[in-house]
Structures are given as structure tokens and as C-alpha cells.
Amino acid sequence: MDMNAKLNLTPGADLRGAQLRAADLTNLDLRAADLRGADLTGASLHGADLRGADLDGARLTGADMRAADLRGADLDGADLDGADLRGANLTGAFPSGADLTGADLTGAYLTGANLRGADLTNATLTRANLTGAVVIGANLTGAELSGADLTGAQAYMARFTGADLTTADLRGANLYCADLTGADLDGADLRGIHPAIVANI
Numbered sequence: 407m408d409m410n411a412k413l414n415l416t417p418g419a420d421l422r423g424a425q426l427r428a429a430d431l432t433n434l435d436l437r438a439a440d441l442r443g444a445d446l447t448g449a450s451l452h453g454a455d456l457r458g459a460d461l462d463g464a465r466l467t468g469a470d471m472r473a474a475d476l477r478g479a480d481l482d483g484a485d486l487d488g489a490d491l492r493g494a495n496l497t498g499a500f501p502s503g504a505d506l507t508g509a510d511l512t513g514a515y516l517t518g519a520n521l522r523g524a525d526l527t528n529a530t531l532t533r534a535n536l537t538g539a540v541v542i543g544a545n546l547t548g549a550e551l552s553g554a555d556l557t558g559a560q561a562y563m564a565r566f567t568g569a570d571l572t573t574a575d576l577r578g579a580n581l582y583c584a585d586l587t588g589a590d591l592d593g594a595d596l597r598g599i600h601p602a603i604v605a606n607i
Contacts, residue, residue, distance in 0.1 A: 417455075502540075 413424060417437040424444045431446075433453040442462045450470045458478045465485045473493045481501035488508045495515045502522040510530045521541045526549050533553040540560045547567045551574050559579045568588040576591075578598035 413419070413421065413426075415421075415431065415434055415436065417435050417439065419436065419439045421436075421439055421441045421444050424441065426444055426446045426449050428448040429446065430450050431454055432450050433455075434451075435455045436459055437455050438458040438460075439456070440460050441464050442460050443464060444461070445465045446469050447465050447467045448469060449466070451466075451474050452470050452472045454471070454474045456474055456476045456479050459476070460480045461484050462480050462482045463484060464481070466489050467485050468488045469486070469490070471489055471491045471494050474491070474495070476494055476496045476499050479496070479499045481496075481499060481504050484501065484504045486501070486504055486506045486509050489506070490510050491514050492510050492512045493514060494511070496519050497515050497517045498519060499516070500520045501524055502520045504521070504524045506524055506526045506529050508528050509526070511534050512530055512532045514531070514534045516534055516536045516539050519536070519539045521539060521544050524541070524544045526544060526546045528548045529546070530550040531554050532550055534551070534555070536554060536556045536559050538558045538560075539556070541564045542560055542562045544561075544564045546569050547565050549566070549569045551566075552570050552572045553574065554571070555575045556579050557575050557577045559576075561579055561581050561584050563583045564581075565585045566589045567585055569586075569590070571589055571591045571594050573593040574591070575595045576599060577595050581599060581603050584603075
């Protein structure tokens with residue numbers, strides 16, 4: 407059955423609590439859609455336009471979100487465990503408190519994104535752009551951040567325990583009270599980091 411015939415899958419659509427498990431939403435335009443509490447487990451949102459969409463508390467476990475446009479989207483408390491976000495654009499997005507455990511964010515754009523308190527345990531953020539991102543209190547234990555750009559990121563009290571930060575750009579990042587125990591910072595650019603913090607790495 408054509409899902410579009412059952413649900414209004416258009417910009418600004420009201421899809422609160424919608425059951426969209428394993429749905430094919432590839433390249434759909436869902437700008438400013440209300441997807442609060444929706445179940446998108448295993449759904450394909452490859453290339454979808456979700457700019458300004460409200461995904462507060464949505465379930466996106468294992469979802470294919472490659473190259474999705476999530477600029478300014480609200481992902482507060484969303485479950486993105488194991489989601490594929492390679493090349494996705496989350497510039498200015500709000501995935502604060504989101505579960506991104508094991509998510510793949512290779513090459514993703516997270517410029518100015520608010521990841522406060524998010525769980526990124528074992529997530530892959532290779533070459534991701536986190537310039538000016540807020541990762542205060544976020545858990546990046548075991549995360550892969552090689553070649554990532556964290557210039558000016560706010561990482562106060564973030565946990566980078568055992569994280570791979572090789573060749574990462576950390577210029578001017580706020581790492582006060584951040585836990586870098588066992589992190590690999592080989593080749594990382596630490597210019598502008600407080601000397602006391604660098605001395606303890």
C-alpha cells in the first residue's frame with residue numbers, strides 16, 4: 407500500500423507518534439514536519455529534507471539517514487542508536503540528550519549543533535565537522551574522532567575516555583573538566599587550549 411496515501415508525508419506534516427518502522431522515506435521533503443515520538447526504527451531517510459523538523463523523542467534506531475538534511479532540526483532525546491548519518495547535515499541541530507550510541511557520523515556536518523548531554527559512546531565521527539558545536543557533558547567514550555574538526559567546540563565536562571582524536575583539530579576548544587583518560591591525541595592540533603589542560607593530557 408502506498409504510504410503517502412495513508413499519511414500526509416509533506417512539509418509541515420503532523421506525524422506525531424506515527425508508526426513508520428522500516429518505512430522508505432528516501433529523498434522525501436519533510437521540512438518542519440512534526441515527528442515527535444514517531445517510530446522510525448530501521449526507516450530509510452536517505453537524502454530526506456528534515457530541515458527544522460521536530461523529532462523530539464523520536465525512535466530512529468538503525469535508521470538510514472545518509473546525506474539527510476537536518477539543519478535546525480530538534481532531536482532532543484531522540485534514539486539514534488546505530489543510525490547511519492554519514493554525510494548528514496546537522497548544522498545548528500539540537501540533538502541534546504540524544505542517544506547516538508554506535509551511530510556513524512562519518513563526514514557529517516555538526517557545525518554549531520547542540521549535543522549537550524548526548525550519548526555518543528563508540529560513535530564514528532571521522533572527519534566530522536563539529537566547529538563551534540556544544541558537547542558539554544556529552545559522552546564520547548570510545549568514539550572515533552580522527553580528523554574531526556572541533557575548532558571552538560564547547561566540550562566542558564565531556565567524556566572522551568579512550569576516544570580516537572588522532573589528527574583532530576581542537577584549536578580553541580573548551581576542554582575544561584573534560585575527561586581525556588586514555589584518549590589518543592597523536593597529531594591533534596591543540597593550539598589555543600589552556601596550557602594546564604594540555605599538560606594533563
